[in-house]
């Protein structure tokens with residue numbers, strides 16, 4: 001994957017310091033000042049949760065109103081990705097239905 005820094009630098013903007021977060025258990029780089037939603041989208045993840053019926057949802061309002069972007073952050077389901085800022089070591093999981101980890105669909109175990 002190419003760095004996201006050059007595109008910002010071309011517009012006179014500086015990105016925050018890099019941090020390592022995990023997305024569905026996979027380590028990836030995000031930057032201080034980014035929302036979880038931005039970090040997920042920059043990492044290629046447009047679906048942030050599914051409804052109880054299995055329909056995909058992602059960023060919609062981008063300002064904390066619609067709850068379409070909810071994910072599990074550090075074990076807390078229902079966290080709005082668009083208004084939560086990344087930090088070093090954050091554990092992010094896409095959310096399946098009311099609070100199960102995306103990767104745990106078969107077992108339906110609650111997020112820890």
Ligand code: FES
Pocket residue numbers: 058059060061062063064065066067068069070080081082083
């Ligand atoms: S996109 Fe609407 S609450 Fe996050």
